[in-house]
Amino acid sequence: MRMAWWSGLLVVGMGCGGTTTGGTDSSPGSQEQAVEGQHGQMTFALTPEGTPQQGANTFHLDLATTSGDAVAGAAISVSVVMPAMGHGSSHQPSVVDEGAGRYAIGNVVFTMAGTWEVTLEATAGASSDQATFTYEIE
C-alpha cells in the first residue's frame, strides 16, 4: 500500500494552503521549541511528549499571534521530511484542536535515525504562517 508520504495535510476548521518550504529553523535539542513564523504573523511553540524517537510520536503545538494572543480554530498542515535522504514519512500525522490555541499533533512517524524536519503551516482567517522544527532522532 502506497501512502501519502510528504505532506500529512490535516485541516481543523477552515481550509488551508500555501507553500511548505522555508520557515524559521529552530535549534534541535530542547524539548520545547518556540519560533516566530516565516511571515512574522504567528508564533509556534512545539513540545514533544517525551523525547522524539524512531516510531510514532505526539507533539503539542501552542499557536499564538506575535502579540501573544492564542490562535484557535486554525487549519494546521504537517509535513515530516528527512532532508538528507530526500524523503518524508510514510504516515499521515493527525491534528486535534484542543482549544485555546493548543493543538495535539499525533502519528508523527520517524522511520529511521537522523535529522528530521517537521514543518507546520497554520491558517486562521486571513493570516497564514509556517515554521520548521528540526529533530535529531537517535
Place this chain on the structure above:
Amino acid sequence: MSCPRHTLARLPWLVGLVLAAFLVGERPARASACCGSSYGLGSRLAPAETGTVTLLLRGAAPYASWSRTTEVKPSSVLTQELRLDVGGIIRATEHLQLGASAPLVVTRRAGPKGSSVGGGLGDATLFARYDVIPVGGQAGLPGVGLVLGATIPSGRAGRDATDVLGADATGQGLWELRPGVMLERVWLNGFFAVLGASLALRAPVTEGGQRVVMKPRLQLVAAAGPTLARKVSLALGVIHEQEPGPEINGVVAPLSERMKTSLLAVSSVELGPHWSLIFTAQAEPPLRAFGRNEDVGFAVAAGLRHVWLEFE
C-alpha cells in the same frame, strides 16, 4: 539502511559482493604465469570464465548514525538485517560481460516503542563491464574496465514503508545508473591492488507535489592484498562515498550532504575448479571524521560462487 539507509547504505555491500566476485574471479590454473591469483574489483569474470552464479548471505547491524554535524549518535533502535543476494554474470563477447542480481531482505527493528519485522524483494541490479585493457594489465599499464550498473527500484522504498520503524523498507525507490571505471594491477608475487570510482546518478522523483532531485553520489574504492598458495585470496580496502544534499523543490536543505567511509575485508577460498567460498566483512569506524547523515554499523557475509569455464 538506504534508506536502507535506504539503498545508499546498501551500496557498499554491492561493492563488497563485487569485490568478492573478483577475488574469486581469477582461476589459478588459467591465470597468467605471473600471478595465478584471484584479484580485482567490480563484478567481472576471469579470462577463462564464461559465466558465474553467486549466492551471498549477509547480516548487518547498524548501531548508530552520523548526525548532520558529523556527531556519532547511538541508535535507540536495534536493527538486524538479513539479506540474500543472488547474482549471475555471462560473457557476451571477449571484452563485454553482462550481469544481474536480486536480493531478498528481512529486517527486524526493536526499540523503546516496540519491535517489528519486515522484508521482501529488494532492488534488482543490472551490470555491464567492458575491458579496455585486459584484467591484470598490459604493457605496463593496469587493467582498465569500464563498468555500468543500474538499479531497478523493485524494492519497497522508505517512503512507502507502512511499518512505523521502517522495517518493511527494502529499497531506495529510485532508478539509478552508475558509470564507473576499475583499475586492477597484479604483481609477480600474487599481490594485487584495485582502484575504482563510480558515480551514482538517480532519477528525480515527485512525491506529494514535491520534486526531489538526489545529487550524484561519488564512490571511491581502494583494496589490496595477497594471494596465498594460489587458493586463498585476502584483501583489505576502503570505500568512501559522498553526495551533496538533495534538492527539494529547487532548494537544498542545509547540512544535508551525506558522506561515509567504510573499511572492508574480503577473502575467497577455492573449493575446486568450479566452486569458491567468499567472505566479506565491513564496518564504519564510529569516529566523527568518517561520516555525515549516514548509518554506522558492521556486517558480515558469506557466499558460494559457481563458475563455468571455457573448453569444457
